[in-house]
Amino acid sequence: xxxxxxxxxxxxxxxxxxxxxxxxxxxxxxxxxxxxxxxxxxxxxxxxxxxxxxxxxxxxxxxxxxxxxxxxxxxxxxxxxxxxxxxxxxxxxxxxxxxxxxxxxxxxxx
Amino acid sequence: xxxxxxxxxxxxxxxxxxxxxxxxxxxxxxxxxxxxxxxxxxxxxxxxxxxxxxxxxxxxxxxxxxxxxxxxxxxxxxxxxxxxxxxxxxxxxxxxxxxxxxxxxxxxxxxxxx
Numbered sequence: 001x002x003x004x005x006x007x008x009x010x011x012x013x014x015x016x017x018x019x020x021x022x023x024x025x026x027x028x029x030x031x032x033x034x035x036x037x038x039x040x041x042x043x044x045x046x047x048x049x050x051x052x053x054x055x056x057x058x059x060x061x062x063x064x065x066x067x068x069x070x071x072x073x074x075x076x077x078x079x080x081x082x083x084x085x086x087x088x089x090x091x092x093x094x095x096x097x098x099x100x101x102x103x104x105x106x107x108x109x110x
Numbered sequence: 111x112x113x114x115x116x117x118x119x120x121x122x123x124x125x126x127x128x129x130x131x132x133x134x135x136x137x138x139x140x141x142x143x144x145x146x147x148x149x150x151x152x153x154x155x156x157x158x159x160x161x162x163x164x165x166x167x168x169x170x171x172x173x174x175x176x177x178x179x180x181x182x183x184x185x186x187x188x189x190x191x192x193x194x195x196x197x198x199x200x201x202x203x204x205x206x207x208x209x210x211x212x213x214x215x216x217x218x219x220x221x222x223x224x
Contacts, residue, residue, distance in 0.1 A: 004153075033211075042200055042214035043154065056211075090153055097142055097161060097210040101153035 004102035006091050012108045015081060021105045023074040023091030029100070032074045034066060035090040037104070043090055049074060081109045112137040112203045114215035122221040123191050131186040131218050133201030142204035143184040144212050145175055149197045157199075160184065171195070196222040 004025045013019050023032065031050050035043035048056035049068040063085075065077040074091055088104040115134045123129055135141055142161050146154040158169025165177040175186045184201060198219050202212035 006153075040217075042217055045211065045213075048211065088151075092154075094210065097159065097204065099144075099154075099156060099210075099212065101146075101155070103153040104151075106151070 004091055004093055004100050006089075006102035006105050008105060009103065010106045010108075012110060013078065013081065014110055015083070017081075018077070018079045020078065021076040021089055021091075021107075023076075023102060024072055025093045025100070026072055027093060027095070027100065028071075029093035029095045030071060031094045032068065033092040033094070033099075034074070034076050035092065035101075037088040037090055039087075047076075078107075081107075083109050085109050112141060112205055112213050114201050114203050114213060116199075116201055116215035116218050118218045119216070120219045120221060122223060124223045125193050126190050129186075129188045129191045129195070129220070131199050131201075131220070133184045133186065133215060134182050135184060135201075135203040136182065137203055137205070140179075142210055142212075143175075143177060144202040144204065145169065145173070145184070145186045146200045146202060146214075147171075147197045148200065148217075154200065157186070191220075191222055193222045193224065196220055 007022045034046040037043040046060045047066045052068045063080050067075040086108045090104045091102040113136045144159045145157040148154050157173045158167045160167045160177045198217045200217045201215045204210040204212045
């Protein structure tokens with residue numbers, strides 16, 4: 001298995017909703033990442049987990065809450081988002097510099 | 111901190127023509143360099159990477175890139191472009207010393223004319 005699987009592929013949520021994005025990999029990678037990508041822009045790093053511990057938080061607002069329940073799973077919990085949070089959210093995992101990206105979740109906040 | 115410049119926002123080529131996408135990086139030590147491709151609505155796929163060794167790197171889909179330290183460049187090339195190569199291309203630099211985490215350039219959109 002050489003993939004990073006993200007679910008759901010599309011998500012529409014209201015500003016008062018709570019939702020979660022899920023990311024899964026079975027490549028034995030011990031580093032996992034969340035990126036945010038706005039249209040026509042490069043991906044921006046949000047969080048890094050290394051060996052299931054949060055190692056980098058790029059000053060992301062608290063309405064985004066990451067969780068790494070085990071070495072294969074990475075979640076991103078969403079609460080009270082704003083319309084400007086609408087974007088493609090990409091998950092990635094890596095080992096020895098080789099990164100594998102998922103296809104992303106297209107999030108729309110209404 | 112490392113940074114990447116992709117000077118071309120759009121590049122238009124005819125199918126079958128050769129391609130070169132430019133990338134310049136800024137980093138104090140020997141960088142780790144990557145090229146990724148992204149089709150609309152998709153995630154990023156790694157085309158190739160340079161960590162050390164031979165400065166001419168071969169990647170997937172017939173792409174290659176050359177690391178030139180004197181010019182701080184890592185340009186991506188392909189001898190003959192196919193219509194399916196139309197996509198967004200991102201150059202990225204990672205910090206050496208362990209973390210590798212890539213910092214992306216703004217991307218170059220490749221348009222292929224038949």
